[in-house]
Amino acid sequence: MKNREEIYEIMDACLLAGRIMLRCGAETYRVEDTMQRMALALGVQQTHSYVTPTAIMFSAEDGRSETTRLVRISERTTDLKKVALVNDVSRKISGGTLGLEEACRQLREIESAQLMFPFWVQVLAAAFASGCFVIMFGGGWIDVLPAMIAGGAGYYSVVLFHRLIPVKFFSEFLASVIIGLFSYLFIVFQLGNELDKIIIGAVMPLVPGLLITNAVRDLMAGHLVSGLSKGAEAFLTAFAIGSGIAVVLSFL
Template identity: 65%
Template sequence: MQNQEPSQLTIKICLLAGKLILQNGGETYRVEDTMNRIAYAYGIESSHSYVTPTGIIFATDGASQITRLVRISERSTNLLKVSMVNDISRKISKGELCAEDAYRQLKDLEEKSYEYRELYKVLAAAAASGCFLIMFDGKWSDFLTVFLIGGVGFLSFLMLHRLVPVKFFAEFLTAIIIGASSSLAVYLGLGGELDKIIIGSVMPLVPGLHITNAVRDLMAGHLVSGLSKGAEAFLTAFAIGAGIATVLSFY
């Protein structure tokens, strides 16, 4: 019984660390590598993990074989949490954290949001939209227009995502709002180049992290996760494109 308890706690630590990484935008291979390293550091010499974007399966070999499954229902992007889990994992590998302290730190990390306020997110999206306008060779005279449309568009996405749980529809409706606002701005003479204004304004919605993770998972040999993340990124891109196309068809 004395040998079983540490194993149970170790498995909880592995699953919690993997869950935090996967929920906050980490790659599949990073989840599996982190879980296996933690298990080995705490005395489980042979362990196996299978990770998909919607679930984690972790199993151990030996006299008392244990298999656990964790379901992942919600995912977001919070790379600070991913970095903090990696830091805890490194301390575990170096023998600087006992199992009880590691589990307590991971639980504290799970309970805290570590997110910026929505006002800061909207301002960051607005500034990014304006910068993307210039990067795509837009005019400085359109910077303020894109700044406002990009901020309003991202704010609309945050509000719509609360009302519409399906992310695809929230992105589609947000793209319609951005397209309509951009067309109206050009019609009123507040903007010059419609295409550059739309491109700059929708960039905060583009699934850059999902595309990057999909490519990295495919390169690491995780075909199921890579294809599923790629499909998720494609749906987001399709929702944005469909929303803009809907507005332009009436423009």
């Protein structure tokens, strides 16, 4: 039976793993399953977890009492590389090839690591994806370059505005306005043919695809609170994108 100090250390490791995964875009049920598997492999038999998009509650029993910890999640992003690395650490712990101290060290390294591509690469990727979406939705090749420029400008704007205004709705709304303005100007100067195709391609990098997927998967797994809250967040993002474009089109 583990003593109190050992249980605290195990709980800290499990919460660290859960915090990294939840911040980086993992599903709710995956976070709970990972923490419980890690605790069981490290010698804590009785654990309970409750995860929402903004908080993690984790408790462990030592036979005499129960200890509960709460972790607040204030910022979330998409970094599936870190999710995969945490899963790898969890599998090594479950397989008995990784101890608690080394696991904590690796998890802290994963948390502090900068694994995302540089910002300019993300902007270029968003621009390239915007051009590809134009072709996928039936647009002409002449609309590819305008969509790439508008999409790149929109993605750059949403990151910049989010740093200035830490509210996702307003940053996404303003970025959509910029996309609409760029798209309209390309049509005015006869650098593109189909306004709707340019706009659709340019806004696609802003669409919360991972959030929608996670919301559906959480609902199917029975995590109704997390599924509904993620679905509501995805709806607000879609509403912000649509509102920004609508504001521009209403003044044409």
